[in-house]
Amino acid sequence: MEGSRWGRSARLVALVQRLLDHPGRLFSLQELGEETGAAKSTLSEDMDVVEEVLEAEGRGRLERLPGAAGGVRYRPHLSPARMAEALAALTRLVGDPARIVPGGFVYLTDLVFSPEWGAVIGSVFATEFAGRGVEAVVTVETRGIPIGLMTARALGVPLVTVRRNVRLPEGPTLGVDYVSDTTKRVETMTLPRRALADGTAVLVIDDFTKGGGTLRGVVSLMAECRANVLGMGVFMETEVPVAKAVEGVFSLLRLGKVDEEAGTIEVYPSPSVLRLERAEPRGV
């Protein structure tokens, strides 16, 4: 690329592509200058424009770190208005009676495996857990993986997946037993010993919780790994039981009664996410 030939418009396109393709990655102005052929003062003016537009759009933010070790970084981050839009859309989607599965369950598979909705859900978690120093996202196979991946992508950190069924050798592992909410049986979850370094600050993400048994299992496993759990987030939790096996779980949606005969699903945004939607000080 011969960046120096480019005018401001072309340079902005190139800069925005770099930033958005790598959420959470810090780009130094020197690096960006070498790649686009622009002076630091010029780039600084470019970043004023990028920052202003991103802020007004309400889907992400530009972080600008001054000094020799500084630079710029893009972070997905929803404004209160975008947050309200996202929650309204997800609530509508989950509440569709066509999702009722015999036995009073709700079919969520298409939603939790969707790249588009995964990105939205990941942005909600990234907004809630911004600025807390998350170093890795931890999830549990299978249905937690896509949401966990998109959250890790939004935060610019790796994803670590706790296994319940390991098929390939991964070297020495750490394991804990837990009681599954679903099967009511004692099961084992494991992680390769090399997956997490001692003291890693982690965010635990899963798609769904009822009693919190799986999350409690993950918390125990994190203690074995000497990881530091900064927070827990799930896409949807059930209204009952009110007392979960773990406390302080942030959820997007809360599931009430699923009435197979009437064909109705009670679902609404969680109090935890509404707090976020209202309290946000910046953005539109």
Place this chain on the structure above:
Amino acid sequence: MEGSRWGRSARLVALVQRLLDHPGRLFSLQELGEETGAAKSTLSEDMDVVEEVLEAEGRGRLERLPGAAGGVRYRPHLSPARMAEALAALTRLVGDPARIVPGGFVYLTDLVFSPEWGAVIGSVFATEFAGRGVEAVVTVETRGIPIGLMTARALGVPLVTVRRNVRLPEGPTLGVDYVSDTTKRVETMTLPRRALADGTAVLVIDDFTKGGGTLRGVVSLMAECRANVLGMGVFMETEVPVAKAVEGVFSLLRLGKVDEEAGTIEVYPSPSVLRLERAEPRGV
């Protein structure tokens, strides 16, 4: 947003964010005009800039569809030079002797669950399978999911995950038996009946194949679902056995001998991907 107040620079930032946040989604010029307050002719000039820069950068392309039903669409797409860079980096990463696991296996877990590398691998698959009319990506739990998700994201289509261990009711399912390469036993893979509509054109993506038994299982299951398999892609295949249970699998890397005592891993870009790297007619 009061788009009409914005100059060209600000508008380009807003347009690029929209396009890159939704790979594969078609935006009509009318829709973009309403959101940015710009006339169609102005937007058309903006798109000339976006197209030129993306082409020069070699990581994605702008598709422009003329007419009333037309618009613009962003697609991740690697130029031959970016493809070569990506394959060199992945080969180096996989060939690191620290990845050898007792038993002569290669630890790939961190890599296949990485959002950053997942995006790179997804871009390679999106480049290979561009323009073939893929309507859904199909993968197999567990380790295929992150790569499958990032490929689906790059192609702008849903991800459908074949299950080997279902824990939650998902309604009626279709299932096939297959012989697992890993366990050498007959196992069952299933898919909820509602996951794929009849006649859907699918791309099958997995992280790893040795004998091709799992892929053959997925192909049988796709036949049961009346889906049309357009292609198959894996991140890495083994050199032996040369004859796999399925033919025509596109792979990024090929794994040769893993020598535990000498501490060496033989790995190299696959002939299939090298063909792609060389034959690409456009871009730098």
